[in-house]
Amino acid sequence: MRFPYVNKLPIAIIVDFLKVLGVTRRLGTKATAILTFNLSAPLSTSFNIPANFEVIDSTGNYSFLTDTALSIPPGLVSGSVTATAEVTGSSYNLASYTLIGIPNPLTFLSSVTNLEGANGGSDPESDDQVITRGLVELRVRSPISQADFEFIAETELGVGSRCRAIGLLGANRTSKQLGAIHLFLLNANQEPANSAQLIKIQQLFSERVPLGSSLYTSPMELLSISADLIAKLVPGREAEATADELWEAYQSFLNPSQYPLDEDIILNEVEFALRATGAIRDIESLLLNGQPLNVPLPNQYTLPVAFSLNMSLVSDEGVVFELLRGAGEFE
Structure with a gap:
């Protein structure tokens, strides 16, 4: 006869032991956002939006409720208030300009949005996560x-x-x-x-x-890095697919979650990351923020982030493909 719960017993004991020491399982947190409401025209009296006013995202799947009432004074056409996700979970960490739905419209209220992303939502911890965090906290x-x-x-x-x-x-x-x-x-x-x-x-x-x-x-501060690339396509490579691959490599190299702190952006290293895709050869020119130079980080608390990659990719037949990825890219 098998006892499926026996293997879980040691983990349960460790979790309970950590609880005694003051380390308890985190049950998840709700994301928060700042909502900016806009009126269709300035009014002669204050415009009030009640607390717990619901705003949803563009898909209709995620709901946020205002934390307090918002009063927009006479003559003004906008105001902001904090809002909290309806339930816990990291899925509520939504991007900027996604909270735009008003299920219960108000007269003179024309629109709403979140100018910065909703953040702070987290999922309940697993046993492994509780133990890992607990042991670290004890240390x-x-x-x-x-x-x-x-x-x-x-x-x-x-x-x-x-x-x-x-x-x-x-x-x-x-x-x-x-x-x-x-x-x-x-x-x-x-x-x-x-x-x-x-x-x-x-x-x-x-x-x-x-x-x-x-x-x-x-x-943390972010420094946007734009690049202009002129290079030859490897024979047989399709331009649009190559542009996607180069953009992915560029973003990966400048990923602020992984980029080393205190290291400037070295032009040759960016060039190497693009060459490593195997999609291009004979790089004729590479500019970072408009210059063929390294880009220094201004301080110890700034990280780079990929902003745009403007590409001129030349085929063996001499055809030039002008492609843009990132900021300014057409939908």
Whole structure:
């Protein structure tokens, strides 16, 4: 006779043991967003949007509710308010400009949108995730090193997130401050952390930092990188498919979730990443942000991100294919 639950017993015991030590399973969190409401015309009286007003995404599958009432003063045509996802889950971490549906229209209310992505939603932890996080938390309950702060923050924000901890950096991001610790945060979806997540990380460390220390949190800054490429197509390669492959390689190289901190964007390394696709040869020209030069990162808390790749791909017959991927690309 088999006992299917026997193998699960040790894991259950570890989870219960961690609970005794104060490490409990996270049941998931709700995503938050800032909604901007627009009126069809300025009014002579205040326009009120009640709390728990529902806004849905473009697919109609995801619903957010305003946290408080919003009052748009006379003469103004827009106002913003925070909103929280209807249920928990990472699937509610929606991109910018996707929360646009108004199931219950109001007179004079013409539109709504989220100017920045909805973030902060997370799924319930599995047993393995509870154990992994619990063992780490037991080791770094009182973070000391840069690696401790970064690991705890990235564990909280999820796989693919980034944290850069800089000691002695004040709130203004330039001045030195004794006892200060400044954390710069990137979401798991490769976007700078939003206000709700900054507060969440601040609270996470509130009882862990030493007495006399100051902790600041800021969004990681991103530097957009545009490239202009002139190269020959490998014989037999189709231009559109090659453009897609080159764009994918370009994005992968400049992925802010993986790009090394404190490393400038080296022109030859970008060229190598494009050549490695095997789709092009004889690169005649490659410009980064309009120059045939390396692109320096301005500070310790900036990461690059692929913005656009403008390509002139030349076939063996001398036909030039002008292709664009990224920003400015036609739908």
